[in-house]
Amino acid sequence: MTQPDETGQGGRKVALITGSSRGLGRSIAEHLARSGHDIVVNYRRNADLAQESVQRLEQLGARAIAIQADLESTEEIDAMFDGVQAQFGRLDVLVNNAAATAFKPLLELNDTNVQRTLRLSVNGFVRCVQQAVPLMDGRPGRVVAISGVDSSHYMPGHGLLGAAKAAVESLVRAFALELGPRGITVNGVRPGGFETDSSRIYGGSQYEFLRERFIAQSGIKDFGTVDDMAGAVDYLVSPDARYVTGHVIVVDGGLTANLGELDAINDATRNHHMGRVNS
Numbered sequence: 551m552t553q554p555d556e557t558g559q560g561g562r563k564v565a566l567i568t569g570s571s572r573g574l575g576r577s578i579a580e581h582l583a584r585s586g587h588d589i590v591v592n593y594r595r596n597a598d599l600a601q602e603s604v605q606r607l608e609q610l611g612a613r614a615i616a617i618q619a620d621l622e623s624t625e626e627i628d629a630m631f632d633g634v635q636a637q638f639g640r641l642d643v644l645v646n647n648a649a650a651t652a653f654k655p656l657l658e659l660n661d662t663n664v665q666r667t668l669r670l671s672v673n674g675f676v677r678c679v680q681q682a683v684p685l686m687d688g689r690p691g692r693v694v695a696i697s698g699v700d701s702s703h704y705m706p707g708h709g710l711l712g713a714a715k716a717a718v719e720s721l722v723r724a725f726a727l728e729l730g731p732r733g734i735t736v737n738g739v740r741p742g743g744f745e746t747d748s749s750r751i752y753g754g755s756q757y758e759f760l761r762e763r764f765i766a767q768s769g770i771k772d773f774g775t776v777d778d779m780a781g782a783v784d785y786l787v788s789p790d791a792r793y794v795t796g797h798v799i800v801v802d803g804g805l806t807a808n809l810g811e812l813d814a815i816n817d818a819t820r821n822h823h824m825g826r827v828n829s
């Protein structure tokens with residue numbers, strides 16, 4: 551969707567997507583480039599992949615730059631926004647996407663695991679929004695935070711990240727109300743299972759089994775593609791979503807609408823009722 555100019559300056563909008571050197575973040579960046587945004591790619595370690603993102607975005611007609619910043623560090627976050635100010639002088643969209651954690655049972659977590667996960671997902675989100683708001687400067691800014699179904703449903707090894715994501719969703723609601731008077735909307739997207747590096751690391755040797763279970767458990771009977779997720783972000787940053795704020799869109803193919811253990815029963819009753827209807 552092409553964005554009408556809301557600034558009256560005839561220019562493209564500027565979007566910063568944290569953790570956009572690969573995975574869901576890269577896909578979100580590509581969608582936003584197609585819908586009329588210039589892009590700031592943020593990454594932590596992998597400069598080559600970040601440059602690959604930049605090249606792909608330029609091929610889509612966007613002006614794109616990559617800024618290295620470890621979002622566990624307040625100083626590096628501040629320097630990243632100084633870079634945005636220096637290069638673009640403004641910001642229209644912040645997508646808070648980067649996350650990392652230790653996939654462990656809660657009893658095996660150490661202090662460092664807990665602090666690093668929360669520092670990136672919670673402290674990092676708060677600081678990024680604080681730094682983004684002055685750059686949005688009275689324009690209809692958009693903030694989108696990427697959550698996860700672990701925020702509301704138990705997943706083995708996801709207890710810590712799920713807690714961080716639940717905090718992020720709470721911050722989405724609070725920021726929405728505090729930033730609404732400035733014309734800035736704040737929403738979340740809660741993805742189910744998608745094929746990325748982190749889902750492969752999480753699944754490990756059980757990845758294919760996990761993927762099949764997700765598919766079986768979903769309503770759509772398919773695994774999510776990164777485009778499914780990015781499409782939801784694209785909507786939330788569009789003018790069409792002007793009146794949507796303080797909410798989280800679940801993009802999980804119906805995974806968490808399913809009662810899980812009742813799956814087999816659902817299949818049996820579905821067959822039973824289908825049989826009766828047909829006879």
Ligand SMILES: NC(=O)c1ccc[n+]([C@@H]2O[C@H](COP(=O)([O-])OP(=O)(O)OC[C@H]3O[C@@H](n4cnc5c(N)ncnc54)[C@H](OP(=O)(O)O)[C@@H]3O)[C@@H](O)[C@H]2O)c1
Binds near residue numbers: 596698699
């Ligand atoms: N994949 C799924 O199925 C799934 C499901 C639910 C929710 N999510 C959520 O979706 C988001 C993206 O997930 P993903 O699977 O695309 O992740 P991913 O493939 O692991 O990519 C993570 C991205 O974040 C960056 N990053 C990691 N730590 C960082 C830090 N401290 N500072 C700055 N950047 C950092 C990485 O940069 P480098 O390349 O430099 O390391 C990379 O660009 C996350 O919030 C995740 O929790 C994903």
